[in-house]
Amino acid sequence: MAGHSKWKNIQHRKERQDAKRAKIFTKISKEIYAAVKNGGSDPDQNPRLRMALHKAKQANMPNDNIQRTIKKATGDVEGLTYEEIVYEGYGPHGVAIMVDVLTDNRNRSAAEVRHLFNKHGGNLGESGCVAYLFERKGLIVVDKEAAPLGEDDLMLMAIEAGAEDLRVEDDAYEVVTAPGDYETVKQALETKQIPLAETQITMLPTTTVQLNDEQKEQVMKLIDALEDSDDVQNVYTNVDW
Numbered sequence: 001m002a003g004h005s006k007w008k009n010i011q012h013r014k015e016r017q018d019a020k021r022a023k024i025f026t027k028i029s030k031e032i033y034a035a036v037k038n039g040g041s042d043p044d045q046n047p048r049l050r051m052a053l054h055k056a057k058q059a060n061m062p063n064d065n066i067q068r069t070i071k072k073a074t075g076d077v078e079g080l081t082y083e084e085i086v087y088e089g090y091g092p093h094g095v096a097i098m099v100d101v102l103t104d105n106r107n108r109s110a111a112e113v114r115h116l117f118n119k120h121g122g123n124l125g126e127s128g129c130v131a132y133l134f135e136r137k138g139l140i141v142v143d144k145e146a147a148p149l150g151e152d153d154l155m156l157m158a159i160e161a162g163a164e165d166l167r168v169e170d171d172a173y174e175v176v177t178a179p180g181d182y183e184t185v186k187q188a189l190e191t192k193q194i195p196l197a198e199t200q201i202t203m204l205p206t207t208t209v210q211l212n213d214e215q216k217e218q219v220m221k222l223i224d225a226l227e228d229s230d231d232v233q234n235v236y237t238n239v240d241w
Contacts, residue, residue, distance in 0.1 A: 027233055028056050029069045030102050034082050036073035047183060051201060087113050088130045091237065092121040092218040095209050096130035099226055100234040109231040116229065120222035133238055134203040137164075138182025140175040140189060141198040147173060148194065161188035172197065176204070205238035216241065 031052040039046035043053055056066050083106055087099040097117075103109040114124045140163075147154060154173055155166040162181040167174040177185045179201055186199055211219065219239055226235045 023228065023230065024059050025061050025065060026230060027102075028052060028059060028061055029065060030082060031233060032056065032066065032069045033073045034084070034102055036070055037082075041070055041074050050183075054199065085109065086127075086131075087124060088127060089117050089124040090122050090130070091117070091222045093209070093211060093215050095211070095219055096133045096205070096238045097122065097222070097226075098130060098134060098203055098236040099232055100236075101231050102233050103231040105231075109229075112229055112231065113226065116222065116225045120225055121218060122222055130238075133207065134205055134236060136179055137202060137204045138177035138179055138185065139198070139200055139202050139204065140177070140182075140186055140196055142173040142175065142189075142194055143197040144171055144173060146195045146197070154194070157192060157194075158185060158189070161185045202234075203236040205236075208238050208240035210240055 032049065035046060035049040035052045039048055041049070043050040053066065082102045082104055085101045085103065085106065087101060087110075089097050089099075091097045099113055101109050101113065117124045140158075142154065149157065151166070151168055151173065154175075158166050158175045161184060163175050163177050163185045164181075165176040167176060175185060175189070182199075182201055186196070189196060216239060219237065223235050223237065226232050
């Protein structure tokens with residue numbers, strides 16, 4: 001079943017994100033810290049930590065950085081606490097945007113996110129203004145060229161493991177799961193030695209907006225500016241890239 005391609009979005013932005021490797025390490029460290037604080041340091045018992053460690057591995061984050069962050073989180077570091085906030089708003093051309101923030105200063109983050117929306121032709125909205133346009137899902141991407149199975153066999157395997165859907169794009173298969181089934185489906189595919197190009201819990205749009213190349217670039221400038229903020233962890237949009 002064809003649909004909005006998160007994989008195309010990932011590819012479209014990968015080069016820009018690679019240029020921000022130092023910031024990516026900082027963001028992942030904050031996610032690891034928050035995961036350990038909320039759920040403990042054992043990844044077998046802490047799904048959020050497992051995902052954060054997976055992100056660290058994908059980003060080639062040095063193990064010393066990871067262990068240092070875990071030790072900080074399990075120790076008593078007075079005054080260092082992070083608050084999770086989701087901001088919602090509209091970007092250029094009315095596209096819906098959601099922003100995950102992990103911050104030690106709510107006022108600073110709110111002011112910066114609002115400023116970036118305004119600067120790049122958008123506006124920050126009230127809580128709930130665009131959330132209804134997204135669903136929290138597990139997303140597992142299989143590169144078509146690397147896939148040892150065809151579409152039908154892969155779909156059967158994924159559905160039997162608990163997946164909700166298999167979306168077929170030009171260069172990838174996208175396995176979509178409920179958040180609670182994500183780990184089970186991912187492990188099932190790995191057990192069958194299916195090479196996974198990307199795996200994550202994300203927000204997928206239920207409907208998408210079509211833009212021309214110039215309009216997409218305007219939206220991307222806002223996304224880039226948001227992602228460049230130290231407090232911003234994830235940015236989601238309903239643009240069909």
